[in-house]
Amino acid sequence: EATTVVVIGAGPAGLTLANLLRLAGVGCVVLERHSRAHVESRQRAGVLDYHGACVFEEWGLAGEILAGMPGDGSLEIRVDGEPRLLDVAALSGGRTGALIPQQILIGRLLNAHQKAGADVRFAADGVALHDIAGPEPKVTYRDSDGALHEITCAYIAGCDGGHGASRAAVPADALTTYSYDHGIGWFTILADVPPPRHPLMAISSHGFAAHFARGPKASRFYLQCDPGADPAHWGEERLWTQLRLRLGDDDLPAATITDKTVVDMRSFVADPMRHGRLFLAGDAAHIITPMGGKGMNLAIADADVLARALRAAVHDHDDTGLQAYSETCLKRVWNNQEYSRWLTEMTHEAGDESLAGPFRHRLARARLERLFTSEAAARALVDLMAGG
Numbered sequence: 001e002a003t004t005v006v007v008i009g010a011g012p013a014g015l016t017l018a019n020l021l022r023l024a025g026v027g028c029v030v031l032e033r034h035s036r037a038h039v040e041s042r043q044r045a046g047v048l049d050y051h052g053a054c055v056f057e058e059w060g061l062a063g064e065i066l067a068g069m070p071g072d073g074s075l076e077i078r079v080d081g082e083p084r085l086l087d088v089a090a091l092s093g094g095r096t097g098a099l100i101p102q103q104i105l106i107g108r109l110l111n112a113h114q115k116a117g118a119d120v121r122f123a124a125d126g127v128a129l130h131d132i133a134g135p136e137p138k139v140t141y142r143d144s145d146g147a148l149h150e151i152t153c154a155y156i157a158g159c160d161g162g163h164g165a166s167r168a169a170v171p172a173d174a175l176t177t178y179s180y181d182h183g184i185g186w187f188t189i190l191a192d193v194p195p196p197r198h199p200l201m202a203i204s205s206h207g208f209a210a211h212f213a214r215g216p217k218a219s220r221f222y223l224q225c226d227p228g229a230d231p232a233h234w235g236e237e238r239l240w241t242q243l244r245l246r247l248g249d250d251d252l253p254a255a256t257i258t259d260k261t262v263v264d265m266r267s268f269v270a271d272p273m274r275h276g277r278l279f280l281a282g283d284a285a286h287i288i289t290p291m292g293g294k295g296m297n298l299a300i301a302d303a304d305v306l307a308r309a310l311r312a313a314v315h316d317h318d319d320t321g322l323q324a325y326s327e328t329c330l331k332r333v334w335n336n337q338e339y340s341r342w343l344t345e346m347t348h349e350a351g352d353e354s355l356a357g358p359f360r361h362r363l364a365r366a367r368l369e370r371l372f373t374s375e376a377a378a379r380a381l382v383d384l385m386a387g388g
């Protein structure tokens with residue numbers, strides 16, 4: 001069996017890429033380890049940034065993918081209980097994104113792709129990459145009946161997340177990796193609470209907390225905690241008490257919690273994002289903390305760059321896009337890592353003074369204050385929020 005591109009992984013990177021390749025007239029097969037139901041129920045990100053929305057616009061997919069999704073025109077930063085609003089729409093010249101829960105984006109990408117008769121294979125077990133540095137790579141896997149399949153292709157897109165088979169197939173000495181541990185944890189919960197009026201980040205001496213929309217009836221909350229904290233030590237009573245305290249919202253109702261986990265805030269970048277005929281995209285190449293909401297957006301941005309490069313290579317025998325792929329993507333990746341780190345530092349150190357000491361606490365407060373006293377500083381923030 002043969003195809004032009006084997007896409008490994010049906011997350012935001014893999015499914016965006018598969019749709020764009022279909023629109024570009026480049027054949028591909030998507031191999032996904034899990035079932036469709038599993039992939040469609042994974043709730044993670046919730047914000048498509050302006051650049052991500054532009055990708056779907058430019059490829060003519062906005063109608064199908066973004067219909068009915070509200071925009072995110074403002075950001076509230078609540079400092080010691082005092083609301084401060086950043087008018088993101090005005091400051092960015094209208095470059096706002098859309099609030100779209102990741103699982104809805106995934107469902108819509110799958111529908112759009114499969115409606116067109118595309119080839120997505122779920123429950124593909126033991127995916128393995130072969131001859132990635134040669135002219136004719138192959139991918140093997142077993143289907144749910146245990147039968148072994150081999151697909152020969154011209155290119156492989158490794159979109160299988162931080163723990164997939166793709167990056168692991170690259171010889172260790174061919175990659176430089178950068179890891180950073182931010183030294184904090186985020187307790188994250190999904191709950192059946194109506195979304196806040198605006199995306200909300202709260203800074204106070206009690207520690208950082210945030211409240212974001214995840215659809216019309218659900219919210220994601222984040223609470224700063226010790227890295228590696230045991231969720232068992234955070235009973236529901238403690239969670240709601242801390243959220244009310246940190247968000248300065250006495251009326252926050254205790255509601256059904258549908259998911260709770262502790263995320264250790266870590267960053268990772270692999271350079272280059274290519275080895276031979278294997279191209280890494282999304283979390284397979286870089287992990288960013290949830291602060292700033294850029295993980296899903298970077299995955300979509302990589303897919304866009306890769307789709308354009310593959311279209312030129314396949315249809316016009318023009319490899320310049322593929323040659324530049326890694327460098328083009330990594331420039332954006334580092335910009336976003338810096339943005340995420342900047343926000344993390346400012347929002348956490350401006351709160352709990354014991355985290356980084358009194359000097360850095362005051363530096364962080366100064367940075368924070370500047371967002372509301374200098375339009376240039378606020379514009380710099382919303383510019384990065386818009387992506388690009």
Ligand code: RFL
Nearest residue numbers: 009011012013033044045160161164282283293294295296
């Ligand atoms: P994904 O989404 O992990 O998809 C990879 C897919 O590959 C499959 N797979 C394999 N398939 C075949 N063979 C193998 N060997 C395979 N190994 C894995 C997996 O089953 C999966 O379907 O990676 P992708 O496409 O690069 O997309 C990345 C984003 O999903 C990720 O960056 C975001 O979810 C990160 N993230 C957030 N990003 C945002 O932009 N905004 C947010 O607010 C946000 N919040 C979050 C997040 C991630 C979180 N967690 C749990 C990691 C909140 C959380 C809690």
